[in-house]
Amino acid sequence: MLIVRPIAMADFDALRVCAVESGHGFTSLPVNDALLKQRIERSEYSFAKPNVIAPSDESYLMVAVDSETQQIAGTTGIEAAIGWDVPFYSYQISKLVHSSERLGVRNVVRVLTLGNNYTGCSEICTLFLRPAYRHGLNGRLLSKCRFLLMADHPQRFSETIFAEMRGVSTDAGDSPFWQWLQAHFFSIDFTLADYLTGIGKKGFIADLMPKLPIYINLLSPQAQAVIGQVHDDTKPALALLEQEGFSNRGYVDIFDAGPTMECDLRHIEAVRHSALAQVRIGPVSAGEPYLIANNVFDDGVPTQGALNRFRATIASAQWEPKQQQIRLTPDVAQALEVESGATVRLLRQPSPI
Known part of the structure; x- marks a missing residue:
């Protein structure tokens, strides 16, 4: 039996193992000892914080413990309100119409626009289940336990709950979407950009990311093909969120173009029916x-x-x-x-x- 509980500093070694095993593209678990310890400290502070009437700087990180072996099987978390201390960027997919009545031509094109529209929203994140435990209802437990916490303490979270889904990348850590951005705007590879984001050093995004909308039809075919798609390991997590009423409303990650899923807290199935x-x-x-x-x-x-x-x-x-x-x-x-x-x-x- 797996039991989910708040993380403690004694779990650091196990959390580091999860960070290593999670691989490329898992931004919320960087392989950085100082950052992982900070996440544990923030979580301990947040779970112990009394009289919370509105979300602010809280971060709730939990681990699943095997009751028989006492091993840590995985981790899951919630950020109460993102984007206030460190900017949170995403791409919004929208449409532009180019038309000429004189020529009888009308073209509808999709564009990516950089923005901070999720600022202040609560993010469910850091869901990682170690390979040996990927069976039965363990993944369901790690995903849905967060919604029971929200149902009991809604004042601690925002009205909009969202999750960034891991996008397509290779075992070597290459992202087809990032490769196009790298060739035209950056000089660093995907793994470094992903790591810098995970440790909170996001200044390069504002410095180097194109400020004007990007026409999707100008991207490479490989980059276009992965927009809004998830990594194979993320498909079970995506299915669980869709069952809960989460949907993609046109936002994708700025590095691997994985979809951002969102739902109003009061409309989450587990919240409504618990x-x-x-x-x-x-x-x-x-x-x-x-x-x-x-x-x-x-x-x-x-x-x-x-x-x-x-x-x-x-x-x-x-x-x-x-x-x-x-x-x-x-x-x-x-x-x-x-x-x-x-x-x-x-x-x-x-x-x-």
Whole structure:
């Protein structure tokens, strides 16, 4: 069983392994010890921060722990509000019409325009599951546990939630889209540009990125082909977000042209359909799979400063909606650090355990 919990500094070595294994194009996990430690420190600060009434500088990073081996199986995170301290750039795809009535010619062309339209929005990010754990419902757990956290604490997040999806790149770290940009505007390769962005050194973007819209039909065929496409390893994550109601509204990443997916917080399926229930501990004879999270609430009121006790897992349980109760086995209750009578948030899972 995997249990998701807030990251701690003791998890640094495991997080570094995830950063190395994630490979090229995974900007939010740079292989940089100082930056990884800063991310852990920011997360510890954010989970412990009380009285949050609006998103600001918080960063929530979590890890999935194998309950049997205590190994870190993966990581997942949320940035409460991006773009305030360090600019956040993206390309917006739009259309221009060139027409001449005299000649009877009308051409519709697509263009890429650089902008900062996601400034202040919450970003779900850093979802990485180690290869040995890519089976069953583990990916679903890492993706959807963030939405249960948002459902219980919406004031900590913005109205718009988005995710940058990893775009197409080769095993060697080459991006067809970046290769075109590099040839015309930059003198650094994709892996270096990706790394500099991951460690927060984005000044070169404003210095060198073309300021005027880029006509897509002028790009190389290889670059045009990958706009809005995802890396093969990212396809499962993309499918999960689409099931949650996320869609691409014309924005792509400025380096690999991977799609940016977004959804209003209140419209996310897991937020809309999750429910609260009171815990009963005992044997589960005819259980069904549920994503379950303790919500550190007391009588419906958030326990301030206790968010670092957040735990989530997927387990077999028995839910009685009319009684607003859920029966958990002792080991599941222990993993979630809840006792009988506590309140949890749950979401029915369609796949078998």
